[in-house]
Amino acid sequence: MNQPAPRSGAPQLTFRAVVLAIVLAVVLSAANAYLGLFAGMTIATAIPAAVVSMGVLRLLGGGTILENNIVQTGASAGSSIAAGVIFTIPALIIMGYWPDFKYWWVVGIAGLGGLLGVLFSVPLRRTMIVEDPLPFPEGKAAAEVLKAGDNPGPGLKILGVSAFSGALVKLMAASGLRIIPDTAAGAGFFGKYLGFMGTNLSPALLGVGYIVGLNIGIVVLSGSIISWHIAIPLYHAFYQSVDPVLAQEIANAGAEDAAWAIWGAKIRYLGVGAMLIGGVWTLFSLRKSLLSGIKSGIAAARKGGNEIVAETERDLPMKWMLIALAVFVLPLLLLYQAIVGNWMVSIPMAIIMVVAGFLFVSVSGYLAGLVGSSNNPVSGITIATILFAAAVLLLLMGASGTTPVGIAGAPLGAVAAIMIGAVVCCAAAVGGDNLQDLKAGYLVGATPWKQQLMLGIGAFSCALIMAPVLNLLVQAYGIGAPTAEHPNPLGAPQATLMASVARGLFGGELPWGIIGIGAIIGAVIIAFDEWLKKTGKNFRVPVLAAAIGIYLPLELMVPIFLGGLLAYVVEKRHGVLGAEESVRDRIHRPGTLFAAGLITGEALMGIFIAIPIVASGKADVLSLGLEFPGAEWLGLAVLALVAWLLYRTSMKPQPVAGETEGGPR
Structure with a gap:
């Protein structure tokens, strides 16, 4: 150089x-x-x-x-x-x-x-x-x-426009004016199996997905699918007797509450095991x-x-x-x-x-x-x-x-x-x-x-x-x-x-069996990613990204995936799929700025909303009392509008800082 x-x-x-x-x-x-x-x-x-x-x-x-x-x-x-x-x-x-x-x-x-x-x-x-x-x-x-x-x-x-958009949606949500909820979710029992699907309505997560791209979006969503669409239904169908206390809690709960109870007590520790093996692999590979x-x-x-x-x-x-x-x-x-x-x-x-x-x-x-x-x-x-x-x-x-x-x-x-x-x-x-x-x-x-x-x-x-x-x-x-x-x-x-890892090594109680299964899942992911690497595939499966997906709620991963999908559509419409990174960066720059604004606006509004909540001691201090049935659909419509604004900004590149008519220098 x-x-x-x-x-x-x-x-x-x-x-x-x-x-x-x-x-x-x-x-x-x-x-x-x-x-x-x-x-x-x-x-x-x-x-x-x-x-x-x-x-x-x-x-x-x-x-x-x-x-x-x-x-x-x-x-x-x-x-x-x-x-x-x-x-x-x-x-x-x-x-x-x-x-x-x-x-x-x-x-x-x-x-x-x-x-x-x-x-x-x-x-x-x-x-x-x-x-x-x-x-x-x-x-x-x-x-x-x-x-x-x-x-x-x-x-x-x-x-400015994107930060205002992210802040406004956060203000409308459950911790602010309570016009729309934070999530839209549904669950039900299908015989012995338990099904759950939902999405967070956060513009910030949509922005995160646009920035990290479709590859990471697919990986984190796949990790959540392992937890929420495979592990939780299997546990509910066949392994409730392993923990009588949890079984009693599930028996008295609806489908959505049961899914969250199983995830919190057992299944999220699959992600712990995958993260542990991923951390060790990171050091070894480097x-x-x-x-x-x-x-x-x-x-x-x-x-x-x-x-x-x-x-x-x-x-x-x-x-x-x-x-x-x-x-x-x-x-x-x-x-x-x-x-x-x-x-x-x-x-x-x-x-x-x-x-x-x-x-x-x-x-x-x-x-x-x-x-x-x-x-x-x-x-x-x-x-x-x-x-x-x-x-x-x-x-x-x-x-x-x-x-x-x-x-x-x-x-x-x-x-x-x-x-x-x-x-x-x-x-x-x-x-x-x-x-x-x-x-x-x-x-x-x-x-x-x-x-x-x-x-x-x-x-x-x-x-x-x-x-x-x-x-x-x-x-x-x-x-x-x-x-x-x-x-x-x-x-x-x-x-x-x-906290779980440190406490567990000093005499704390951890579900080591589930952590071990998670470590095996992490090892399989590592092997799959190494195969992709050796065969020259562009798509990769970083184990720590998959582990985060396994560990976190499904509803957080859905908008990240949707943001990544939006970035893919923008690349395809611009005809730059597979192009050099510098070309793709130039195309994405307006969208990346919009996504960064969504994240910053929502996050800062979350901090500002916290001030009156703490000062008053009331979680609903800003509520307008407008909660109504079907508010989830309004929330989905608002998120769709934000996604459209992000897409529109990305599809009409402007001469923003960092972009010139002749492309990157």
Whole structure:
């Protein structure tokens, strides 16, 4: 790859760019926190942030391409910190260790974990971006947006219209005005078999599906079909006697309630088993890239001399990185000591965290380089971390690891394993995003150390607001298992999984037989995907995507599939099926912006709705009292209208930022 021409003297790390980056990072991290707890997914935010930046800086007199690059770099921390936090830290609430999210603990875990992710990714830049470059699809797309940013107005209009649409539908739904329900579902008994079908009416999930595409949409829906159309009917027909308590509950319930009861008590653990085997497979399949990342880090450290390098090749100095690493690890060591109260345990915890952090930042960066940050299976990486940490802690702590702590008696060892996993998860998420941003910066001639500094600022800024946002969401909607107060809580699927795994290894009760069956299903999926790979098929079946589908409710996967199907139809109508990725990206850019707006608008409205709910203590404080029979059909019509708007926007490409008449540059 040719070295890009440096843009000498062009302003980059300006005051206005830093402030705008922080504002966007905070807003987008809050939106992604809601989306992640709701649907188990987050989306990359660099491209929407770049479009907003170009519009705002134009109003302020015009901005340079490098200023806009700094803004999108800092703003991308919003998705990575949100992912690192919501995949792990809510497990401490679910296990009953915390009654709510402790502000300074969340800041310490997320902020320091994010900063470590920046540091660990610095020595990987040269090998993954310069010497042996990986594709980094989202980084390349962001660079194209930045290069063709002369006319950001249409892109801002698309984002504005779609964000308003997503927010309005969320306001109309069950947690707001209660004009339409959150879902449309039906169930019935067919002899001994139990059938269930339903869809969530969320525009955000439709947008997620459009962004991830039909391949992933088919995979996640297929995973849910395994659970809801195969496993649940089979359990209801033949295995009720295995659990007399559950059998009694089912006997007194309607079809839909029975399906949910079986899923919650038994079948979702198939997804746990599939995720566990998927996390281990991820590490095994990337063993070569792991070694490459370690070697590149050591080589970069050895190169740290005084030679003069170009502005476009200046990373954060290795000497200062090592000093910062020591400074950041010390408070985490003290945090671990505060939990376990034993230096012989807390010191190994800190060592595990540092080693696992660097290893998994390498894995995360490699995966982000291949498939993009949105498809980066950080949760699988975190599962592997927690399993390894729990195994080591079990040896170190012995019986003391099962000591109950917290308000509901969580095992001490399980809490310690989650704390390690949380820091590593934040580091891995930030590290992958950092390399994605550095790829964009490399293509536009930016200075690496300025981007690395900006991402660190953005990550820590996001960490400062995560606890209040999470507390607001938990008080308004609930989290994890349904309760009388919150019958439809935010599922927090990854955090629930982390809590189950950690607690199960320290004496908790888990349905290990069902988890084992799930692991077998995961192994079959892996074998099938390897066969597809060897035969050169374009369609792939990533095991972690399938496992998420198995683990999550069917109703969440249906709109994701429909969004992916819509993206496929757009490609087919434009005649770009099978075309180069850059061509498809250009065609999809208006639709991608519309989808990102749907997600952001709905998520932010969900947070705003939570404020009056928490303030009043009433879940129906905004209700207009207009509930009526057949509201599900109105909800389906509203979702169909949103899908039509998304399709129409996608079929009429406009000269939005990142698109020119001659195609991508």
